[in-house]
Amino acid sequence: MPISRRTFMASTTALAATPLIGSTPLLAKAPLVGVQAPGVYRYKVGEFEITALNDGFFNRPAEGFVKNADAAAVNAELANAFMATGAVKIPFTVLAVNTGSKLVLLDTGTGGLGAPTAGLFAANLKAAGINPDDVDTIIISHFHPDHISGIRPKEGLPTFKNAEVMVPTPEWAFWMDDAKMAAAPEAAQGAFKNVRRVFGPMAKDVKQYKWGDELVTGITAIAAPGHTPGHTAFAVASGKETLLVLSDTTNHPALFATHPDWMAIFDMDGETAKQTRYKLLDMAAADKMQVAAYHAPFPATGNIVKKGTGYEFVPAKWTSF
Amino acid sequence: MPISRRTFMASTTALAATPLIGSTPLLAKAPLVGVQAPGVYRYKVGEFEITALNDGFFNRPAEGFVKNADAAAVNAELANAFMATGAVKIPFTVLAVNTGSKLVLLDTGTGGLGAPTAGLFAANLKAAGINPDDVDTIIISHFHPDHISGIRPKEGLPTFKNAEVMVPTPEWAFWMDDAKMAAAPEAAQGAFKNVRRVFGPMAKDVKQYKWGDELVTGITAIAAPGHTPGHTAFAVASGKETLLVLSDTTNHPALFATHPDWMAIFDMDGETAKQTRYKLLDMAAADKMQVAAYHAPFPATGNIVKKGTGYEFVPAKWTSF
Numbered sequence: 001m002p003i004s005r006r007t008f009m010a011s012t013t014a015l016a017a018t019p020l021i022g023s024t025p026l027l028a029k030a031p032l033v034g035v036q037a038p039g040v041y042r043y044k045v046g047e048f049e050i051t052a053l054n055d056g057f058f059n060r061p062a063e064g065f066v067k068n069a070d071a072a073a074v075n076a077e078l079a080n081a082f083m084a085t086g087a088v089k090i091p092f093t094v095l096a097v098n099t100g101s102k103l104v105l106l107d108t109g110t111g112g113l114g115a116p117t118a119g120l121f122a123a124n125l126k127a128a129g130i131n132p133d134d135v136d137t138i139i140i141s142h143f144h145p146d147h148i149s150g151i152r153p154k155e156g157l158p159t160f161k162n163a164e165v166m167v168p169t170p171e172w173a174f175w176m177d178d179a180k181m182a183a184a185p186e187a188a189q190g191a192f193k194n195v196r197r198v199f200g201p202m203a204k205d206v207k208q209y210k211w212g213d214e215l216v217t218g219i220t221a222i223a224a225p226g227h228t229p230g231h232t233a234f235a236v237a238s239g240k241e242t243l244l245v246l247s248d249t250t251n252h253p254a255l256f257a258t259h260p261d262w263m264a265i266f267d268m269d270g271e272t273a274k275q276t277r278y279k280l281l282d283m284a285a286a287d288k289m290q291v292a293a294y295h296a297p298f299p300a301t302g303n304i305v306k307k308g309t310g311y312e313f314v315p316a317k318w319t320s321f
Numbered sequence: 322m323p324i325s326r327r328t329f330m331a332s333t334t335a336l337a338a339t340p341l342i343g344s345t346p347l348l349a350k351a352p353l354v355g356v357q358a359p360g361v362y363r364y365k366v367g368e369f370e371i372t373a374l375n376d377g378f379f380n381r382p383a384e385g386f387v388k389n390a391d392a393a394a395v396n397a398e399l400a401n402a403f404m405a406t407g408a409v410k411i412p413f414t415v416l417a418v419n420t421g422s423k424l425v426l427l428d429t430g431t432g433g434l435g436a437p438t439a440g441l442f443a444a445n446l447k448a449a450g451i452n453p454d455d456v457d458t459i460i461i462s463h464f465h466p467d468h469i470s471g472i473r474p475k476e477g478l479p480t481f482k483n484a485e486v487m488v489p490t491p492e493w494a495f496w497m498d499d500a501k502m503a504a505a506p507e508a509a510q511g512a513f514k515n516v517r518r519v520f521g522p523m524a525k526d527v528k529q530y531k532w533g534d535e536l537v538t539g540i541t542a543i544a545a546p547g548h549t550p551g552h553t554a555f556a557v558a559s560g561k562e563t564l565l566v567l568s569d570t571t572n573h574p575a576l577f578a579t580h581p582d583w584m585a586i587f588d589m590d591g592e593t594a595k596q597t598r599y600k601l602l603d604m605a606a607a608d609k610m611q612v613a614a615y616h617a618p619f620p621a622t623g624n625i626v627k628k629g630t631g632y633e634f635v636p637a638k639w640t641s642f
Contacts, residue, residue: 028419029424029452029455029457029483030419033449034370037361037362037449038358039641051354083638089638089640091638091640098354100353103350127358129354131351134349290403297638298640302403303403317402317412317575319619321356
């Protein structure tokens with residue numbers, strides 16, 4: 001069940017109203033709740049206010065997940081990170097960036113069309129008190145379904161009717177090319193179809209951007225190809241502070257910051273993705289930049305340090321401000 | 322301002338209703354919110370449901386904070402952990418443990434009587450949907466004010482009228498001893514007075530426990546002296562899983578897991594506290610036990626690994642379940 005503030009409170013209330021069986025003293029007055037609190041976290045980058053919004057997760061079997069590492073190596077690294085083995089629990093976190101002049105979404109989540117353990121973005125947006133109609137701009141990093149499906153989500157979930165949608169030019173060129181779709185393997189057909197489902201009805205209104213462009217004041221597109229042809233990272237800068245939004249430069253950092261040479265099955269051009277990964281992680285570590293990473297554990301922000309032959313993602317310390 | 326779900330939502334709504342000045346297109350439709358989301362996180366230990374509840378933080382100057390390390394060394398370690406330097410931001414996290422037969426609080430926070438940046442526990446308890454009247458048992462680790470003041474909080478904050486209060490026997494013996502109070506330094510007088518303020522009116526109803534006792538089914542007291550004479554850790558065990566609740570075995574783990582030989586100014590018997598710290602951190606690392614630590618960054622749970630000459634606190638990966 002998607003976990004929202006509403007279901008979270010509702011389940012509490014409903015269960016609390018359930019009479020205890022008999023009045024056995026073996027039961028606590030308060031029932032177990034069984035759902036997570038909202039996945040909402042706010043932080044500042046200069047004057048900008050960032051809201052991290054969790055969209056749940058999906059489990060991907062460790063077997064076959066990394067092109068150049070076997071399941072045993074993947075499971076060993078998961079165990080090192082105190083994560084369950086056998087499958088990689090891959091979370092999704094969308095960012096809302098309020099620059100003061102624009103409320104921007106960086107990607108949009110699965111739109112309720114992915115795994116049953118995903119699709120929490122809309123509920124968390126609501127829990128955060130963000131009205132979808134107030135979103136001015138949606139900036140997309142790349143066209144995989146867990147990033148774009150929220151633009152045109154499952155029936156009943158909110159859309160962003162006042163938002164301008166901005167996408168990377170090379171991403172548009174690749175995925176909207178019918179010849180590329182025809183040449184793509186069967187496993188990629190769903191992604192091509194989803195691109196057409198999302199952008200088909202609004203194609204003429206989509207604004208394409210180039211790497212190096214400042215997309216709205218303070219948010220600049222950074223070339224990060226390999227994961228997909230047009231995969232883009234972002235610098236979010238205000239005052240003296242900059243957040244490096246890595247998008248999918250790494251999949252789960254416990255695996256791919258630790259082993260930047262590992263290539264996830266989702267990296268379409270593994271070698272180029274690897275070069276991008278080393279370049280951006282090295283920059284983040286050298287400059288001690290705060291980063292956000294879409295597939296890092298919520299709230300999906302922290303820092304990168306060099307460690308051994310790779311890097312380590314150091315989660316930011318949660319604060320009540 | 323204390324940050325609660327209510328103020329969080331209220332401020333969103335109130336600000337959203339504020340007309341924009343003129344109708345300049347330079348302002349986003351959505352205002353900055355400026356408050357954090359609720360500090361509530363749920364996790365399971367076997368069949369038990371734990372709710373981590375943040376009570377804010379206080380800033381303690383780096384200068385003079387560690388008895389056997391100077392401010393430069395402390396600041397260097399803060400910088401290594403990507404924390405602000407100059408002062409140590411020390412968070413508080415209370416645990417509610419629902420065993421199915423008892424709803425237990427482990428400590429109670431500052432009760433709104435500490436730093437202005439603290440006192441969020443009651444609001445987070447409400448955000449978590451927990452009715453204070455449903456709390457069956459309050460188990461206290463030690464008598465420092467950030468752990469006991471919530472038993473008798475600031476006027477207007479909830480009390481726990483149906484809860485049995487359990488405290489460590491050696492802690493009671495020490496702090497309730499008027500001779501010990503008379504002999505204590507000026508800086509400790511406030512803590513002695515607060516113990517009398519909290520427990521004076523209810524002294525006859527307080528249940529004292531011994532180290533090794535199982536306090537409620539699944540929660541066992543573990544000797545952890547040094548920080549205070551009766552300072553207690555807990556094993557919270559259900560099925561095959563055990564959570565080691567370290568209480569104040571470390572203050573902020575970025576400092577005191579990394580440097581277990583460092584003695585915080587709050588460690589009353591520094592040498593004994595240090596021995597306890599090594600013993601419990603070593604056990605947690607060797608047995609790969611999940612830990613909770615009162616002064617770790619929210620949600621204040623994770624694992625301990627050996628690192629260099631000390632240990633590292635590895636935060637648990639947040640999950641939407």
